[in-house]
Amino acid sequence: MNGENRKAYWALLAICIIWGTTFLAARIGVKGFPALLFMGCRHLIAGLLLGSFCLIRKSKMPNLRAFKAQLLPGLFMVTLGNGIVGWAVKYIPSGLAALICAMMPVYVVVINLITGKSERMNYKIAFGLLLGLSGLLLIFKDNLAYLGSTQYLGGIIICLLSCLFWALGSLYSKQKQSEYNDVYMNVAMQLFSGGAVLILASYVIEDWGAIHGVPLASAGAISYLILFGSITAFVCFHYALSRLPVGVVTLYAYINPLVAIILGFVILKEAITVYTLLAFVLTLAGVFLVNAGYRKQSKPLSNASAIRIKQPSYE
Incomplete structure (x- = not known):
C-alpha cells in the first residue's frame, strides 16, 4: 500500500467515526435549545x-444563477433531509435515528427503479427490500411502549421522511448538474441556503423568546458539527473517493449506525436491546443487497449517485 492509499484509508476511517458521532452531537446540542435554529446555524455557518x-x-x-441552482438541493437535502433530523433526535435516541437514516440508499434505489426506464427488479433487490422492511418493522416493535407518545412517534416519522427528501434531492442534483463545476462551492451554497431556510422556519415555528443564552453543551456540539461533522468529514470523504473505489468508500454507511448506537449507549445511556441489534443487522444487510442488486443493472450506479447515497446528513 503506497502513502497516498494509506492516507485515503485514514480519511475513510475518519469518516466512519465522525459521521457516526454526529447524531449524538446533534442530540446533545438540541437539548435546551431550539432544534431547527441549532441545525440552521450549524449548516449556515x-x-x-x-x-x-x-x-x-x-x-x-x-x-446568482449558480446559487439558484443549489437552492432546491439545499432545501431537500439540508433543510428537509438533514435539518429536521435535529428535531427528531430531541425526542428519540440518537442510535435509533442513525439506524433509520441508514436506509437512505434503499430510498435512492427504489426511486430509481420507479422512475428509471432501464432499471429492473432482481432477486437481490427484492430480498434486500424485504430485509430492510423487516428491520424497520423490528424498530417499531422495539419501540411499541413509546409509540403512544406523539413526539416519539413523530421523531421516527420525521427520520423516515428525511431519508425520502435526501434521496429526492440527491437524484435531482445528479440529473440537474450545475454549470458551476466546483463541488466544494456547490456544497457550501447548499449548506448556506438550507441553513438559512431552517433559521427562517425556526423563527416562525419555535419560540425564540425562551432563549436566554446558549448552553455550553449546545455551543460545544455546534462547534464540533461545523468543524468536523460538516467540513472535515466532507473533505475526507472526497479525498478518499478520489483514491479508493467507490464501493470501498461507501462502506462507511454500514459503520456509522453502529458507532452512533454504541456512543448513545455509552454516553447517553440509550438502551440497546436484542431487537435493536437484529434490526441493525437486517437493515444494513438489506441496504447492502439492494445496492448490490442495483449495480447489476445494465445502467450501473454512477459515482455521482454513490456520492449522494453516502450522506444521511452532510454529517
Whole structure:
C-alpha cells in the first residue's frame, strides 16, 4: 500500500467515526435549545466557512444563477433531509435515528427503479427490500411502549421522511448538474441556503423568546458539527473517493449506525436491546443487497449517485 492509499484509508476511517458521532452531537446540542435554529446555524455557518475557504483557494465566485441552482438541493437535502433530523433526535435516541437514516440508499434505489426506464427488479433487490422492511418493522416493535407518545412517534416519522427528501434531492442534483463545476462551492451554497431556510422556519415555528443564552453543551456540539461533522468529514470523504473505489468508500454507511448506537449507549445511556441489534443487522444487510442488486443493472450506479447515497446528513 503506497502513502497516498494509506492516507485515503485514514480519511475513510475518519469518516466512519465522525459521521457516526454526529447524531449524538446533534442530540446533545438540541437539548435546551431550539432544534431547527441549532441545525440552521450549524449548516449556515459551515456553508460560510467552506465557501470562504474555496474563495481563499482561488475558486471562482459563483453567480446568482449558480446559487439558484443549489437552492432546491439545499432545501431537500439540508433543510428537509438533514435539518429536521435535529428535531427528531430531541425526542428519540440518537442510535435509533442513525439506524433509520441508514436506509437512505434503499430510498435512492427504489426511486430509481420507479422512475428509471432501464432499471429492473432482481432477486437481490427484492430480498434486500424485504430485509430492510423487516428491520424497520423490528424498530417499531422495539419501540411499541413509546409509540403512544406523539413526539416519539413523530421523531421516527420525521427520520423516515428525511431519508425520502435526501434521496429526492440527491437524484435531482445528479440529473440537474450545475454549470458551476466546483463541488466544494456547490456544497457550501447548499449548506448556506438550507441553513438559512431552517433559521427562517425556526423563527416562525419555535419560540425564540425562551432563549436566554446558549448552553455550553449546545455551543460545544455546534462547534464540533461545523468543524468536523460538516467540513472535515466532507473533505475526507472526497479525498478518499478520489483514491479508493467507490464501493470501498461507501462502506462507511454500514459503520456509522453502529458507532452512533454504541456512543448513545455509552454516553447517553440509550438502551440497546436484542431487537435493536437484529434490526441493525437486517437493515444494513438489506441496504447492502439492494445496492448490490442495483449495480447489476445494465445502467450501473454512477459515482455521482454513490456520492449522494453516502450522506444521511452532510454529517
